[in-house]
C-alpha cells in the first residue's frame with residue numbers, strides 16, 4: 001500500500017449496487033473497501049473484476065481463528081492480489097504471525113504480499129462491555145495501546161483505529177506503522193451510528209495514514225461531488 005489513501009467503503013449488498021455506484025466514476029481508479037457483507041455474497045469474482053477495472057482493494061474480512069486456520073485462509077486471500085487485508089488483534093500474536101506467513105506463502109509468483117493490519121477493539125465496544133462482558137479490567141484506551149503492542153510484536157503493518165487514537169499510537173510506534181481510520185465525516189454530514197467522528201481535515205492533522213469513508217460518499221445525493229470534497233479536505 002502506497003501513499004495516504006482515501007478508501008471508499010463499498011457497504012452494498014450486491015454487485016449490481018456496486019456497479020451502479022462505480023459507473024459514476026468512469027475515469028477514476030479508486031481505493032475500495034470490500035467487507036464481509038459483499039464478499040460473502042459475491043465472492044472472489046467481484047474482487048477480480050474490481051482489480052481488472054484498475055481499483056485498489058482493502059479486503060476487510062477481520063480474520064480471527066486458530067493460527068493454522070488463519071494461515072490457510074490468508075494463503076487463499078493472497079491469491080486475490082488485493083492491496084490490504086486485516087485480522088483481529090484479539091486472536092493473539094501467534095495468530096497474527098500465522099496470518100503474515102499465510103499471506104507470504106499464498107502470494108503469486110513475482111507479486112508482493114499485501115500489508116496486513118489488525119483491528120484492536122471494535123469501535124462498537126464500550127468501556128462497560130469491556131469490563132462486564134469481556135472481563136477486561138484495563139481501561140479501553142490503555143487496552144487498545146496494549147493490543148497495538150501485540151500487533152507490533154507480530155510485525156504486522158499497523159492497525160485500524162479511530163483518528164483520535166493516532167497521535168498516541170504514532171508516539172509509541174514506528175512512523176511506518178499504518179493507522180487506517182474509519183469514522184470520518186465532513187462537518188455538514190450526518191454522523192449516522194458512529195459515536196466519535198472526525199473530519200478528513202482533522203484526520204490529516206492527527207496523522208492518519210489512510211481514511212475509510214462509507215456513507216459520507218456512498219449515500220450522498222451526489223457521490224462524485226462528495227468524493228471530491230472528501231479528497232480535497234484529506235489532500236492527496
Ligand code: C5P
Pocket residue numbers: 009011035121122123124160161182183184192194212213214215216
Ligand atoms: O459509513 P461509514 O463511513 O461510517 O463506514 C465506515 C466503514 O468502516 C464501514 O465499512 C465500517 O464497517 C468500517 N469500520 C468502522 N469502524 C471500525 C472498523 C471498520 O466504521 N472500527
